[in-house]
Amino acid sequence: xxxxxxxxxxxxxxxxxxxxxxxxxxxxxxxxxxxxxxxxxxxxxxxxxxxxxxxxxxxxxxxxxxxxxxxxxxxxxxxxxxxxxxxxxxxxxxxxxxxxxxxxxxxxxxxxxxxxxxxxxxxxxxxxxxxxxxxxxxxxxxxxxxxxxxxxxxxxxxxxxxxxxxxxxxxxxxxxxxxxxxxxxxxxxxxxxxx
Amino acid sequence: xxxxxxxxxxxxxxxxxxxxxxxxxxxxxxxxxxxxxxxxxxxxxxxxxxxxxxxxxxxxxxxxxxxxxxxxxxxxxxxxxxxxxxxxxxxxxxxxxxxxxxxxxxxxxxxxxxxxxxxxxxxxxxxxxxxxxxxxxxxxxxxxxxxxxxxxxxxxxxxxxxxxxxxxxxxxxxxxxxxxxxxxxxxxxxxxxxxxxxxxxxxxxxxxxxxxxxxxxxxxxxxxxxxxxxxxxxxxxxxxxxxxxxxxxxxxxxxxxxxxxxxxxxxxxxxxxxxxxxxxxxxxxxxxxxxxxxxxxxxxxxxxxxxxxxxxxxxxxxxxxxxxxxxxxxxxxxxxxxxxxxxxxxxxxxxxxxxxxxxxxxxxxxxxxxxxxxxxxxxxxxxxxxxxxxxxxxxxxxxxxxxxxxxxxxxxxxxxxxxxxxxxxxxxxxx
Numbered sequence: 064x065x066x067x068x069x070x071x072x073x074x075x076x077x078x079x080x081x082x083x084x085x086x087x088x089x090x091x092x093x094x095x096x097x098x099x100x101x102x103x104x105x106x107x108x109x110x111x112x113x114x115x116x117x118x119x120x121x122x123x124x125x126x127x128x129x130x131x132x133x134x135x136x137x138x139x140x141x142x143x144x145x146x147x148x149x150x151x152x153x154x155x156x157x158x159x160x161x162x163x164x165x166x167x168x169x170x171x172x173x174x175x176x177x178x179x180x181x182x183x184x185x186x187x188x189x190x191x192x193x194x195x196x197x198x199x200x201x202x203x204x205x206x207x208x209x210x211x212x213x214x215x216x217x218x219x220x221x222x223x224x225x226x227x228x229x230x231x232x233x234x235x236x237x238x239x240x241x242x243x244x245x246x247x248x249x250x251x252x253x254x255x256x257x258x
Numbered sequence: 259x260x261x262x263x264x265x266x267x268x269x270x271x272x273x274x275x276x277x278x279x280x281x282x283x284x285x286x287x288x289x290x291x292x293x294x295x296x297x298x299x300x301x302x303x304x305x306x307x308x309x310x311x312x313x314x315x316x317x318x319x320x321x322x323x324x325x326x327x328x329x330x331x332x333x334x335x336x337x338x339x340x341x342x343x344x345x346x347x348x349x350x351x352x353x354x355x356x357x358x359x360x361x362x363x364x365x366x367x368x369x370x371x372x373x374x375x376x377x378x379x380x381x382x383x384x385x386x387x388x389x390x391x392x393x394x395x396x397x398x399x400x401x402x403x404x405x406x407x408x409x410x411x412x413x414x415x416x417x418x419x420x421x422x423x424x425x426x427x428x429x430x431x432x433x434x435x436x437x438x439x440x441x442x443x444x445x446x447x448x449x450x451x452x453x454x455x456x457x458x459x460x461x462x463x464x465x466x467x468x469x470x471x472x473x474x475x476x477x478x479x480x481x482x483x484x485x486x487x488x489x490x491x492x493x494x495x496x497x498x499x500x501x502x503x504x505x506x507x508x509x510x511x512x513x514x515x516x517x518x519x520x521x522x523x524x525x526x527x528x529x530x531x532x533x534x535x536x537x538x539x540x541x542x543x544x545x546x547x548x549x550x551x552x553x554x555x556x557x558x559x560x561x562x563x564x565x566x567x568x569x570x571x572x573x574x575x576x577x578x579x580x581x582x583x584x585x586x587x588x589x590x591x592x593x594x595x596x597x598x599x600x601x602x603x604x605x606x607x608x609x610x611x612x613x614x615x616x617x618x619x620x621x622x623x624x625x626x627x628x629x630x631x632x633x634x635x636x637x638x639x640x641x642x643x644x645x646x647x648x649x650x651x652x653x654x655x656x657x658x659x660x661x662x663x664x665x666x667x668x669x670x671x672x673x674x675x676x677x678x679x680x681x682x683x684x685x686x687x688x689x
Contacts, residue, residue, distance in 0.1 A: 089675055096672035098665050109680065117683040124686075142687035164677075214688060222681065229674065236667045239629050 079125040104158030108149055109165075116142065136199040139211055143192035150185035154178065165221060167229045191217070270307070272299075272366055273355040275330050282356075284309065291441070292458075294364060302366075307356050308443070309364035321454070323362040326352045326443060328452045330365075334416040337408040343434050348409055350440050370429055370438045378402075378425035378437070378487070382495035392432045396492070396599065397583055397591040401435045403488045404576035407568040409437060410480055414565055419446040419476030421456035423483035424463045425490075446476040461514035462497065463487070467559045469518045481562050485554035488568065489524075492547075493540055494603060498522055498555050501532035522555040529556075537606050542592065542599035544582075546571050 077085075102110070123130055150161050160174075162181040172180075191214055198210040273279045284297035284307055294310040310319060329352045336348045352365040376390040381402065387394045406428065410420065420427075422444060429438040446456035459473060465482035473479045489498045499516040501523035503509030509532070510516050516532075523532040524540045526548055534540070540548070550563045550571060574580045575593070583591050586598035593599075665673075 086679075089679075093672040093675035096668035098669040098673065100665075110676070113680040113683050116687060117679065120683055120686045139688045142684055146684075211689065215685075218681070218684065218688065225677070229670070233667060233670050233674065235628065239625065240667070 079121075082121070082125070103164075104156075105149070105153045105161040106159075106164050108153050108158060109161055112145055112149055116145065136207070137196075139195040139214065140192040143188040143195065147185045147188035147192065150181050150188065154181055167225050187217075267358070268297075269358075270309075270363065271357040271360075273357060275354070279357075282307075293443070298369075299366065304369055305353065305366050306369045307364055307366045309356065319362055322443065323355070325447065325452075325454045326355060326362075326365045328447065328454075329442070330355070332416070332449075334412055334418060336412050337405070339436060343436065346431055346434060346436050347438055348436060349442055350438065351442050365443065367442070370440070372429075374433065375429040375431050375438060378406075378428040378430055378491075381430060382425065382490050384494065390432070392430075395591045396593070397578070398435055399491050400572060400575040400583065402430055402437060403491055404569065404572035405435060406437045406487070407484060407565055407572055409439060410484060411565045411569050413445070414477050414480065417447070417449050419448075419456070419480050420483075421446045421473055421476045421479055422458040422460055422463075423480055423487070424460045425487060428487075446473070448476070461512070461517075464514065464517065465559065465562075466518050466520060469514060475559075477564065478559060478562060481565055481568075482554060484565055484568060485551060485563070488572075489540075489551055489555075492543065492599075493524075493538055496535055496538050498524060498551065500535055501529070502535060504531050504533070520556065525552045525556045527552075527556075537603065537610070539599035539602045539606075542597045542602055544575075544593045544596055547575075547593075 123134075146161075154160055160177040160181045162184045163177055165184070166180075195207075195211065195214070198207045202210070268284045270282055270284055271279050272282045282302065283300040285300060287296050287298055287306070289296040293314075294308045297307045297309055299305050299307055310322060314322075333351060334349070339346055339348070347368045347370045350367045350370060352367055354366040355362060356364040356366055376387070376392055380386045380390050381392065381394055381399065384394050392398075410423070413419065420439065422441070427440050429440065430436075431438070444456055444458055445454075447454045456473070456476065459468070459479075461469070463483040463486050464473075465479050468474070468479055486498055490496065497513055499513050499521055501516075501521060503521070509521070510519065521529065521532045523529045523534045524538060540551075543551075550567065553561050553563050575582050582594050584594045586592045586601055588598070588601060590598050590600035592601075
């Protein structure tokens with residue numbers, strides 16, 4: 064049996080069409096299950112910004128070869144400063160606090176706390192963007208790469224935070240739901256076998 | 259004459275004291291022990307035969323013969339029994355030698371009717387005793403203790419000790435409350451003209467000074483084993499060295515180790531490192547009994563009470579006319595002027611039962627409670643411990659935002675899909 068199609072599916076590069084189809088599938092699920100409440104302005108701003116950044120990433124991954132080196136060095140600063148801009152500009156305009164969307168709403172904090180968390184996040188992102196430019200201009204490419212990946216620790220922290228307070232409860236809820244379904248199925252099958 | 263259907267190895271010669279002998283036929287009962295097998299004797303329903311295993315060497319058989327012969331010649335005087343109970347066998351003492359082809363193979367003894375008796379082991383568990391037709395109460399148990407102590411005391415007066423004294427070797431007559439001791443051929447005998455050791459011991463009933471060494475003072479060993487049996491009989495089967503240790507690492511797993519280290523938690527002075535098990539009712543025992551238990555388990559070997567002391571103390575409680583045992587408000591027999599141990603035990607068990615039911619209920623409710631907690635978390639409808647702690651520490655009130663409206667799991671999954679998409683995009687840009 065020829066295993067190559069499976070190899071390609073698992074380890075080969077993904078064509079733009081496959082990537083689009085997969086993204087559309089996942090996004091359609093998210094759209095179908097979207098909350099009935101209207102999204103806050105900060106959520107919309109984040110959605111639009113990340114939509115644009117995602118489209119840009121898609122363009123560079125599939126259509127620009129090789130990637131310009133100047134752009135490579137600027138990439139982290141772009142995303143950090145974009146986030147910082149959203150965090151620092153949207154709240155004064157009455158759009159809510161983007162940090163709440165990034166961290167998750169587990170902690171029901173007062174506006175004052177969210178404001179300061181938001182500002183802290185924004186300033187931290189500005190700092191990271193500046194540090195990235197400093198490392199790109201002063202250090203060797205290899206050292207800059209090391210710095211770039213070390214900054215991923217902050218991303219990981221946010222992921223862990225969200226995993227703990229949001230994903231685990233969802234996983235528990237889904238597990239309970241599946242357990243109930245499995246129990247009902249077992250009872251049904253048992254009744255079929257006993258009758 | 260031997261009939262044709264008789265198997266030759268089942269035919270034996272019974273030699274009574276005075277050298278009177280008669281041929282008998284043995285029939286297997288299926289009961290077998292470490293040293294020999296029990297056979298019934300055809301035509302003699304009141305007797306059974308113990309035939310040593312065929313693997314027993316001639317030298318050992320010769321020792322056994324010597325011992326059995328001495329026992330035949332020195333039947334001990336036993337505690338008196340009323341005339342109507344004369345058929346009760348208190349000791350499975352040898353009554354005759356059994357020879358096969360003129361060689362010693364075993365001995366005959368009076369049969370203990372198992373239908374009328376139950377193992378002392380069963381009395382350690384009231385439910386088991388009830389299933390065997392014995393409704394245990396403190397009056398009966400104290401009488402059994404007294405009868406056992408009296409019987410052992412008679413043996414000690416003849417310098418005979420049991421050594422391997424344990425509930426399994428003792429039978430109790432359900433109606434008459436007299437006891438019967440089995441395996442008499444394993445007793446320790448130490449008289450001026452004859453001596454025979456008893457090497458068999460059971461660690462759970464072995465005095466601390468004889469662990470890992472030979473029993474040099476068999477009467478002291480019997481006193482310890484008797485005290486242990488009495489404690490267990492009166493305390494619902496709880497062994498005196500069963501407890502709850504404060505330091506689990508140093509607490510021996512085996513009872514033998516605890517006996518060796520003297521970890522007795524039921525003394526009038528509490529033990530420093532072991533606590534009593536919650537179900538124990540020893541605090542309802544009278545002072546003289548508790549004093550004897552303390553001397554038996556918590557004091558040096560030389561101050562351990564001898565069996566005679568147990569007989570003296572127990573005789574008061576076993577005698578109905580002494581007034582030392584009286585009914586409680588619920589009709590259970592108890593030690594006079596002491597709390598009722600049966601009521602105490604029932605209260606402890608009821609408490610344990612309530613706790614057990616509560617635990618089961620909590621376990622059953624756990625999935626629902628978890629589900630509730632998860633839903634509250636997803637819908638943000640339960641207060642944040644972080645904020646509660648902050649409010650408590652800082653002593654000022656937050657202007658609390660209204661919690662976000664509740665969302666379903668599907669809505670939460672949709673939001674997380676978007677969040678993860680954003681994360682992947684950020685990863686590409688920053689990485």
